[in-house]
Amino acid sequence: MSLPVTAKVPFGGDYNPEQWPEDVWKQDHQLFDAAHIDLVTVGVFGWALTQPAEDVYDFSLLDRIVERAGAQGRGICLATGTAAHPPWLARAYPEVTRTDFEGRRHRFGQRHNSCPSSPVFRRLSTELARRVASRYADHSAVVAWHVGNEYGGACYCELCAAGFRDWLRHRYGTLDALNAAWYTTFWSHTFSDWAQIEPPSALTEHWRGPDHTAFQGVTLDYLRFCSDAMLTNFRDEKAAIRESSPDLPVTTNFMGMYRPIDYHRWAPHLDFASWDNYPPDDESAARMALTHDLMRGLKDGQPFWLMEQTPSVTACRDVNPLKRPGLMRLWSWQAVAHGADAVLFFQLRASRGASEKYHGAVIGHAGRADTRVFREVAELGAELARLGPASLGARTPARVALLFDWDSWWALEISDGPSRLVRYQQVVLAYHRALWEAGVDLDVVAVTADLSGYDVVVAPALHMLKGDLPERLEAVAARGGSVLTTYLSGRVDENDQAFLMDVPGPLGQLMGIRVDEWDARGPEVVNPVRLGAGVDQFDVEARLLFELVIPQGAEVLGTYQADFYAGTPAVTRNAHGDGHGWYVAAGLDRTGVSWVVRQVLARHDLLGPYPDVPDLESALRVAPDETRLLFLLNHRPEPVEVTARTGGVDLLTGDRVEAGQPLRLPAYGVVMLREDR
Ligand SMILES: [Zn+2]
Structure with missing residues (x-):
């Protein structure tokens, strides 16, 4: 259906x-x-x-x-x-x-x-x-x-507590498995009866609020349970x-x-x-x-x-x-x-x-x-x-995937350390904005999605790694694609337990690095990162989190410029198969993120038609009959004039647009170009 x-x-x-x-x-x-x-x-x-x-x-x-x-x-x-x-x-x-x-x-x-x-x-x-x-x-x-x-x-009543225990029995089967998943030997939490399990709240595991928990595994499972309980209602x-x-x-x-x-x-x-x-x-x-x-x-x-x-x-x-x-x-x-x-x-x-x-x-x-x-x-x-029906059922022909994962979101934001200031959405938004400004058509997909159709996979703050995702990301690079990930990726498994290996865990092979230490600082602390090579070098600002990277085969494309780790890598690229794994180890500013993203896109010839026109958005949809519909959206309160890249008919005005001719969009204007076949 x-x-x-x-x-x-x-x-x-x-x-x-x-x-x-x-x-x-x-x-x-x-x-x-x-x-x-x-x-x-x-x-x-x-x-x-x-x-x-x-x-x-x-x-x-x-x-x-x-x-x-x-x-x-x-x-x-x-x-x-x-x-x-x-x-x-x-x-x-x-x-x-x-x-x-x-x-x-x-x-x-x-x-x-x-x-x-x-x-x-x-x-x-x-x-x-x-x-x-x-x-x-x-x-x-x-x-x-x-x-x-x-x-x-969310609800924390006795009925929900009972529902949570049932949900846990179904997930773990035995208390031994639950105790292992929740790491309950810490702070004398070993459960010997399901009835001992309480929803994580201000009365139990939490302090300061819903994001401050003594047991991330418990809170993570309660978030999953609440989502599932309402899904059951639906x-x-x-x-x-x-x-x-x-x-x-x-x-x-x-x-x-x-x-x-x-x-x-x-x-x-x-x-x-x-x-x-x-x-x-x-x-x-x-x-x-x-x-x-x-x-x-x-x-x-x-x-x-x-x-x-x-x-x-x-x-x-x-x-x-x-x-x-x-x-x-x-x-x-x-x-x-x-x-x-x-x-x-x-x-x-x-x-x-x-x-x-x-x-x-x-x-x-x-x-x-x-x-x-x-x-x-x-x-x-x-x-x-x-x-009329011109756009109904049309699909976006994306070759770039942006991974979005609620588990990583939850795990990152209920974690004690490294930094409460790093917010999952903000990291995702930063990388998405760079892709959007470059005019890329992209899919935002779950970590379980089929990645075989994408040339580029961007995975900001991929904190939790589940299932065979590391192998599937390696496969993207192996066949010539690019995988880009950032600081705070590859840290924990599905139970929010650290991997017993170097950070970034199972992504280490693909990224060709290991993270030795990390330094979280307040928003006022800037460590400049020098990007590029030779005469094209320039400095951008980095904030909030600085991972100290030791290359294990990766090439260094950006280095910290201050503190005791000045000169060490902040951005790396690792050859893997026919493609690359890119790692950004610090919270780069907008210019820095944009530079990295465009390096990746350029290799796959994926820049949109107007990547250098600010706030002019482009998006393509392909109708079921293969008609290509190019949307141009002027988000500025003033007109913009560009050169049409393809000919066609603007379906909103009926006007012909010729390739190579000037195309003017008024303030907040829209063009919906049915491209010539
Ligand atoms: Zn309830």
Whole structure:
């Protein structure tokens, strides 16, 4: 099973008409028509209305919402409605609320408030999903199922403790195996009964907070357990949907680089991936590209849905900047350029009260069509309508893979030493940004992905090495490819235990080095690194972590310039088979990372069409009929003019573009070039 079947890129978003009187619904749909909105996501937070008491189900309101949307010709992404449980449920069954990290049993409130291990929650959420699916499965407007919403958080209750022990029994089989994996001879922790095992919390292994644990193995397994427990909730609901709806695809909306949930472990259970894009600032073009690619990588490169984005502002942050004119359009096309086969908003009409009343919406509180935001949404809707199916199902022809690994993320950030200042995401973002600026089409993939199709594999801060990954990376180099990794890679096995060998562990052969010592310093300490050779030498800054490298066959391409290790290697390249292993031993600045990445890319002729034009993004998709679609996205607030590298037709304007001729993009402009065959 794959993506929902649609005739064009679906356009619309979350719609919560249960929040306002029905006489407004007519106006809603008139405005949807004006904005070319053809898909609504409904019922995400409907539990209290559809099941007002344990033995009472009332679908009359949802019936009317679904009927009207269908009658107006709109597709429906129908939610199971289990993302927030109703007050009566928490009152009748206190076990359904969560216990937090400090051990406090919560009472009714907020959302994300259900204990994933509660048998009552599992039974009633599954039953609601079963009834929703059975009632609407044959409704012609329903194109997809939306389970839950933005799964996340953690629970530390007794039910979760019992669930954790079961999960551990399944993982380890025996207490001897568990004791070995957790290294429990340290600090007298040897367990002699499963019942002795406690969830790692502020009451047990932790100090200062969730990242400060005395036993990394315990905390790592609890992170894995929490992710799996919520996955079980998703799978429960999906199985219930399948009883009456064998053919419609099922998804849940992810949150991009969201640490608590290992989306790679979830991905096989979704029919298609979808995610909510709320970048933390308005300078996040590279970060958004990375996250889109991460989401596309979840299902082997299959397109995803952009399930939510704000048309204007968010409300959840302390300060919520407005998307400048043109940015919503630009970022929407960026999503399409990276594999989105739907462009959807949260939300279509603004809530009148509660925590999202100031969250941006296509239709504001006054219900006007003559606002800038509505006008820009309607213009994008018209563009997508004109485009039709051209980009549906198109794939990204990537020859570069960026490895992303939740286990490495967790292990690095719960580790005592070498440095709390080295953050996994920041290292990944730094290397991704260099690739993005070079205009490279890349896949962001799990460490278990097939790497045989890639010329270059970049693995920043690959802290944990699992399974046969070292051999598969060696194979990439052996056949002529390049593998690039960094400091804090190859440190621990899947149980977070150090390898009993030189750092970088099983990557040592490929990298041709050994790391003898490491020096972590505050952000104010700079050790310059000299890169290049001969007259082309130049210095860049390095910070936070400095590994002291002793080459074991690798060639030295960069050296530290200060401290007692001045003159020793900071960047190396090792010949391995027909290719290379590259190692960056310190936190290089942006110029330094860019230099290393472009050295690697140049060898494989992988620089994009405009690698030296700042903030001009390029991304290629290849449609199922082999049509090549080149997206050019100008992220600058001023125009840019370049020379067209290939001829074709700009599908957004219908204009011809000739190779070798000037191509002008306005501020925040987009070109979607259907290249000549
Ligand atoms: Zn719980």
